[in-house]
Amino acid sequence: PDIPPAAADPRSSFPYAEARCHGGERAALAHLRQYCARGLPHSYKDTRNGLAGLDYSSKFSPWLATGALSPRQAMAAIRAFEAEHGANDGSYWLWFELLWRDHFRWMQCKHGRRLYGPRGLSDLPLPAHNARGFERWTQGRTGNPLVDAGMRELICTGYLSNRLRQNVASYLVHDLGGDWRAGAAWFESQLLDYDVQSNQGNWLYVAGRGTDPRGGRRFNTHKQAQDYDRDGAYRRLWGQP
Template structure:
């Protein structure tokens, strides 16, 4: 083969890119890097846009940075319009390409995209690369994954499983196929994606201003976080509700793949070698393992995680559509929940603690379908990750692997514990109508 089409998905970076490396081997002389902009008019089964403005803007920044890096390597990024299932076969046909290489994503819609490409006669080579750990190097096959997180973590730590070292970014890439002519109707540009003005109340800001997507920004943020020795206090501050430093804020870059988990851990281990390990640095490893666990659950259960009953046996009750609409709008009458939903709408971000509180409130107090809540988070969160989003909603709803039957948060207690002075509620109070 002489030309490979590399399809960027949730891996918008050059460092630690096993899939991109695979695309450049096996006789590849020419490379066409492609990203398919999602249809921005797509709506969920619940009737709202699938990707909101904050997520669009973060994606645009990540793609802009990636395009600049690839341009410098002499292999520009091609932005295409339309769903991959139709766009990529049309592009491959126009250019005489039959090999596509991409990241493997073990979620139903993403798997359906690959199946459609293969049905169109294309040779699609998938490479698993989004997790910290290599699934093939674990003490169990995917079907034997421990049923809950704690024995999973304990077994890994007991076996001293070490993640693979992150790969360096390529110093060069093969050029585009000579004379490549891209049909105009397949091309897209970043102007199609929304731009947003940062809210000064947002937790996604630093001393220089608001954070932005992209690999360089993500690596710079990681370096600053470690240089300021913030892992030392992470365990004590991780349940905070707002501010730049209470949590790592790695998730936005992890979500688009602008940062790899393996690069993060490698630098965290270097930090521990210099400053010593602490409860906080351990808890960052702990959170990265949770991220991996949700990925491995997808390898084990696949589409079963997306059923109304999830992995459980109990049927789902009726969905309270009116209550769901009030929850989305931050008009439930519950101060902490409404403030949180206002922050989410304004910034595309919400602390982990509040994500759990508002999810619990929708499921147990409003009587909303957990899948509707998961879809709303997908639309709103700029750090949306298909694995973690689904895993966390299943966890709160009691429809995942946890035998304890869900997590119902007492909002009054959460308010007293985490916003006793009312500062967060005042910060995000909805305007009176």
């Protein structure tokens, strides 16, 4: 018999306790249909860096991660949408993000266990680990308002926007001197849409131990807060656990 899910935090950007966000194929396909029917592929590029709410991004990832939705199904729906309504930067960017997902899978096929070693694909020194900083980071108690808000959302809901995933990962690695593998493991333990290849690939990218020739990606979280949370609404929303 169906077991009702635990009550979700009403602030969640992916309210999994609601029927529309349940984990099966029926909900996945219904979500895909309504996403296209409302014309949201056209606005995806403009809204994808949002921090709160259901519609700023596609939210395909929880269903992709469990196999309830396949990337081919998602792409077929996007192509059908473009055939009827025309293509633009937004619908192109959805395809581009699905390609990133494939890229991380091909990385896994090519490099295998190397992706999980401390150096990743780099020749960088072994990463240090700031155990006390890591604990504060997991609890949303670093003292950085944007990072702490993001980590509280993750703890309470199992979800976090892509923009904030990059910011909190960067803060752990580059500001706190934490081991990127510890961050990857924490995400694994928390995320509703955890996907091993994408998670590992993105942490390697931030830590500068993947395939990006530019090296690590260090985010200025104060500038990011100004760019993406200028009015402080997100930080207020998650100012308390």
